[in-house]
Every structure is written in C-alpha cells, then in structure tokens.
Amino acid sequence: MIERVARFGTARKLVGITCEPRNDAVASGPVFLLMNAGILHRVGPHRINVDLSRRLAAAGFRSFRFDLSGQGDSAVRDENPAQESSDMADLLDAMDLLGTKWNTNQFVIIGLCSGAFLAHRAGVLDDRIIGAVFLDGYGYVTSGHRLRAPLKLAANPRRISNFARRIVREITGAEGNDERTTVIEEDSDLPVFDEPFPPQEQTTHELQHMLDQGKHLLFIYSGGVPEYFNHRDQFREMYGDLASRGDVDLEFYEEADHLYSWSRDRDELIGRVIGWATSRFAIGD
Amino acid sequence: MNVFHFGNADGPLFGAHHEPAPSNDLNRGVVLCAPIGLEYLRSHWCFRRLADRLAIAGMHVMRFDYTGQGDSWGGDDNASIDQWTRDVMDAIEELRDASGASKISLVGLRFGSALAYMAAARSEGIDKLILWDPVSQGAAYVGELRKLHDYRLSRWKFSRDTKVGSNGKQELIGRVWPTGLINGIESFSLSDQRPPVRDIYVLGSRDRPEYGAIGEHWPEPGVSRRIIAAAGDWDVLDEMDEALLAAPIEAAIADILSDNGS
Numbered sequence: 001m002i003e004r005v006a007r008f009g010t011a012r013k014l015v016g017i018t019c020e021p022r023n024d025a026v027a028s029g030p031v032f033l034l035m036n037a038g039i040l041h042r043v044g045p046h047r048i049n050v051d052l053s054r055r056l057a058a059a060g061f062r063s064f065r066f067d068l069s070g071q072g073d074s075a076v077r078d079e080n081p082a083q084e085s086s087d088m089a090d091l092l093d094a095m096d097l098l099g100t101k102w103n104t105n106q107f108v109i110i111g112l113c114s115g116a117f118l119a120h121r122a123g124v125l126d127d128r129i130i131g132a133v134f135l136d137g138y139g140y141v142t143s144g145h146r147l148r149a150p151l152k153l154a155a156n157p158r159r160i161s162n163f164a165r166r167i168v169r170e171i172t173g174a175e176g177n178d179e180r181t182t183v184i185e186e187d188s189d190l191p192v193f194d195e196p197f198p199p200q201e202q203t204t205h206e207l208q209h210m211l212d213q214g215k216h217l218l219f220i221y222s223g224g225v226p227e228y229f230n231h232r233d234q235f236r237e238m239y240g241d242l243a244s245r246g247d248v249d250l251e252f253y254e255e256a257d258h259l260y261s262w263s264r265d266r267d268e269l270i271g272r273v274i275g276w277a278t279s280r281f282a283i284g285d
Numbered sequence: 286m287n288v289f290h291f292g293n294a295d296g297p298l299f300g301a302h303h304e305p306a307p308s309n310d311l312n313r314g315v316v317l318c319a320p321i322g323l324e325y326l327r328s329h330w331c332f333r334r335l336a337d338r339l340a341i342a343g344m345h346v347m348r349f350d351y352t353g354q355g356d357s358w359g360g361d362d363n364a365s366i367d368q369w370t371r372d373v374m375d376a377i378e379e380l381r382d383a384s385g386a387s388k389i390s391l392v393g394l395r396f397g398s399a400l401a402y403m404a405a406a407r408s409e410g411i412d413k414l415i416l417w418d419p420v421s422q423g424a425a426y427v428g429e430l431r432k433l434h435d436y437r438l439s440r441w442k443f444s445r446d447t448k449v450g451s452n453g454k455q456e457l458i459g460r461v462w463p464t465g466l467i468n469g470i471e472s473f474s475l476s477d478q479r480p481p482v483r484d485i486y487v488l489g490s491r492d493r494p495e496y497g498a499i500g501e502h503w504p505e506p507g508v509s510r511r512i513i514a515a516a517g518d519w520d521v522l523d524e525m526d527e528a529l530l531a532a533p534i535e536a537a538i539a540d541i542l543s544d545n546g547s
Contacts, residue, residue: 003290003297003356003358004290005288005289005290005299005356007288015288017299017356039330039528040326040329041326041329041330042356043326043355043356045326045459046323046326046459046460047354047355047459050355050356051360072329072330072333073286073288073301073333223442223443254443255443255445257441259526261437261458261459262445262447262456263447263456263459263461264445264447
C-alpha cells in the first residue's frame with residue numbers, strides 16, 4: 001500500500017491522501033472517494049476511512065480520502081459559495097485531480113451521514129460516478145416504521161430493565177444514583193440530523209435515474225438512526241420495485257451505532273464494502 | 286501550510302507545517318503533541334486553529350499524527366509508548382530541518398502532554414514545555430477511558446460484547462490497543478523527574494488536584510500553573526463526542542510562546 005499527501009483545488013487549498021496498492025499494474029478499477037462524516041476530518045469516525053482505504057488497497061483498489069473546504073486540513077474557498085455548491089465543487093476538483101493522476105474517469109463515492117447526502121447529490125449529477133455507498137443516507141418514515149417503532153421499544157431488553165428500574169424508583173420513592181440510566185431513557189432516540197431530507201418522491205426519482213445510468217448502489221443503515229430507519233423491510237416500503245433491482249444492495253446493521261463505535265461493527269462494515277466492491281467492480285474494468 | 290509524510294520510510298508519519306509570514310518570522314518552532322484515541326478526533330480542529338494562530342504570531346508550527354493514528358502509517362498494533370515518544374522526537378527534528386528555528390517548544394494536550402514530557406526528557410534544547418489538561422497519572426487515565434467505554438456501552442440499546450478476548454488487546458472507546466501499550470500508559474507518571482526544559486507550564490481548563498501535584502517536588506525552577514476556564518470536560522460522559530473549542534487556552538498558549546505571558 002502506498003499513500004501520498006495531495007494538495008489540490010483552487011490555489012491547492014484542499015488536502016487529501018491517495019492510497020493505492022503497491023503493485024500499480026493491478027490497480028485499474030474505479031477510484032473510491034471517501035467523504036467527510038459530519039465535522040470529523042478525513043480519517044472518519046474511529047479512523048474508519050483510513051482502515052477502509054487501506055483494505056481497499058489490499059483488495060487492489062485505489063482510493064482518496066480528503067477534507068472538504070473548511071474542514072480538517074482544507075482551507076475555506078475564497079469565493080465562499082453556499083455549503084452545498086462548495087462541497088460539490090470540492091468533489092469535482094478531487095475527481096479532476098485523480099482523473100489526471102490515474103488516467104481514469106470512473107469513481108465510486110462512499111459517504112456516512114452528511115457524506116452520504118453529498119454522495120447522493122453527486123451521483124445524480126456526475127456521470128463519472130459509477131457507484132455509491134450510502135451509510136445512513138436518506139430515509140423516510142413509512143407505515144411499517146411507525147408500526148415497528150413501539151414494538152421494538154417494547155421488545156428491547158435494555159429498555160425493559162430501565163423501565164423496570166424507573167417503576168421501582170417511583171414506587172419506592174428512591175432517588176437512585178445511576179445517572180446513566182436516566183440518560184438512556186431521555187436521549188437515545190434523539191434525531192441525528194438537522195438537515196432536512198429532500199421529498200421522498202424526488203429521492204426515489206433520483207435513485208431511479210442513477211440506476212438507469214448503470215450505477216451500482218449499496219445502502220447501509222445502522223441502528224443509530226431509528227427515527228427514520230428501523231428494519232430491512234423499510235427499504236422496499238420506501239422505494240418499492242427499485243429495491244429489487246440487481247444493481248441495488250442493502251444492509252441493515254441494527255446493532256451498530258451511527259458512528260460504528262465498536263471495532264467488530266467496523267470490521268463487519270468494511271468487510272461488506274470490500275465484498276461489494278470486488279463483486280461489482282472487478283479489477284481491470 | 287505544508288502537508289507531507291516524514292520520518293522512517295517504512296513507517297511514515299503525516300505532518301503539517303504551518304509557516305509564519307517571512308516578515309514576521311520569530312525563528313521559533315512549536316511541535317503540537319495531540320491526544321490519543323477519541324480525544325485525538327475531538328481536538329483535531331482545535332489543534333489546527335491553534336497552529337494557525339501561532340503561525341500568525343510568527344512561529345513555525347508542526348502538527349503530526351502518531352504511528353497508528355490519523356493518517357500516519359500503521360494500526361493500533363504498531364502503537365507503543367516508546368514508538369510514540371520517538372514520533373515526537375522525529376517531529377522535533379523535522380521541524381528543525383524544515384524551519385531552521387533555533388528554539389523549539391512543545392505543547393501537549395492530554396496524553397500528548399505525557400508524550401511531550403517524555404520526548405523533552407530525551408531531547409536537547411527544548412525551550413518551553415506546555416502541558417495542557419495533562420494526563421499526570423496514566424493508571425487514572427486508563428480508568429477514565431474504561432469508564433467512558435462502559436458508559437457508551439450502557440447507553441446503547443443493544444448489549445454489545447467488546448471484550449477482545451485472549452489475544453492481548455483491549456477495546457477502549459474506538460481503539461483496540463495492545464496490552465503492552467495500555468500497560469505503558471498505566472505506568473506513566475508526570476511527577477517522576479523534571480525534564481531539561483527552560484520553562485514548564487501546566488494549563489488546566491478547570492482546577493484538578495493532580496495539576497497541583499505536577500512538579501511539586503522538582504527543583505527550581507518549578508512549574509507555572511494556570512487554570513483558564515474553557516472547554517475540556519474530558520471525563521464528563523456526555524461530552525465525549527464533542528469537538529473541542531478552547532479559545533481562551535489557545536490565546537494563553539500564544540501569549541506564553543510569544544513571551545507575552547510568561
């Protein structure tokens with residue numbers, strides 16, 4: 001694996017790391033672009049982008065993890081456009097850089113949280129993107145979600161024990177000294193995002209458009225966004241026949257949290273992405 | 286800002302050199318020693334702001350990632366106290382070579398303070414050592430990390446087994462560290478010896494008893510201690526994912542290193 005630091009974009013104000021297999025001869029598939037997750041810099045939550053890029057290299061793929069302008073080590077753009085257009089301009093700059101460096105016009109974009117939203121917008125707009133991995137990307141509450149939500153709440157052992165403790169406290173009048181329990185009850189299902197999602201019809205139409213262009217899409221949801229996604233079946237409820245298309249893959253890691261805080265969850269996630277990449281984008285394509 | 290890899294070609298480190306304007310070059314260098322694990326992620330933005338601030342004040346500033354952390358080579362298995370201390374020393378040499386600065390100071394945050402302290406003890410000619418919310422006793426620090434790890438587990442709606450098992454590793458809020466590294470952290474004590482540094486400062490975001498104990502038995506000159514109210518609730522359970530923004534301490538560091546606040 002070979003990593004190099006890259007400065008790119010207008011006035012070379014953006015910073016990223018290219019990662020490629022040691023044997024350049026086998027590195028001829030698409031280039032994977034790893035996006036910022038929220039305000040975290042390019043290494044990602046618990047260094048997941050670094051681990052993923054090095055595993056991709058071991059599988060024969062090249063990748064680029066970088067900071068959007070104003071994040072991590074990248075400076076703010078001088079022209080100071082709106083955030084959305086700035087992010088898109090940064091992504092275009094990255095593809096231009098890599099297209100020249102590696103003589104390629106095929107990219108796969110991987111994003112978590114806000115990175116997934118950007119991946120969606122970019123996938124709609126740019127033909128060079130031939131695949132995308134959306135980690136806790138857009139989701140929409142369905143009737144099935146509403147039905148399952150209280151059932152999941154009732155069936156969760158930890159919630160049952162918390163509820164039982166609360167009842168005991170109320171009956172006995174005990175104040176209790178376990179502040180952590182109180183926190184669990186109050187905030188574990190708080191919404192994660194402030195950014196409003198596009199209308200569901202628009203998202204469905206855009207996904208259809210991407211698939212009609214031959215793009216491969218992998219949707220991965222964690223258990224950390226129960227306010228809008230809580231079951232594998234919900235994907236079909238949201239997107240209908242689109243869910244059955246051969247170029248769509250879905251994973252639901254219910255026991256993983258939004259930031260994949262535990263190493264086993266990260267290992268499983270990375271293994272799934274590598275498996276998808278090798279099955280969808282054979283080296284030499 | 287220049288960004289690059291440096292150090293051993295078989296295990297390169299990621300570094301960022303923030304340069305002052307030529308007309309404002311004080312011929313001084315500062316190496317920033319980041320925290321480790323989750324605290325590294327929390328403080329990345331704050332360190333970049335601090336580095337920019339110090340460069341504007343006329344200093345050459347080096348930020349870098351330790352082995353197995355951030356964009357540097359290696360993984361958790363490659364991390365050790367000795368390796369990380371050598372990483373700090375490599376960063377000092379890199380900054381000396383890149384800047385030509387005659388005076389080099391070290392600023393360490395949390396366990397980065399411990400690494401700065403150990404590197405200062407093995408280096409020559411370090412001007413100032415600033416210990417920011419320092420980890421003074423490694424065993425207590427590992428205890429805090431375990432508490433945070435258990436708290437995160439307890440908050441999650443599913444029971445998760447994060448015991449790594451018999452392979453000699455422990456998972457602590459996002460990292461899976463070898464037992465040798467954890468033992469090394471636990472055995473660290475900031476009160477052992479005064480490193481050969483001209484001035485040593487302890488900056489705390491709140492008053493903690495252990496800060497008063499740092500250097501209390503060292504020979505003169507001892508340690509300057511300041512408590513500057515700022516973010517830094519490292520052991521507060523609900524703050525563990527918050528990005529650090531500590532402008533008052535950044536300002537104090539700039540003053541100290543500019544000789545305005547000593």
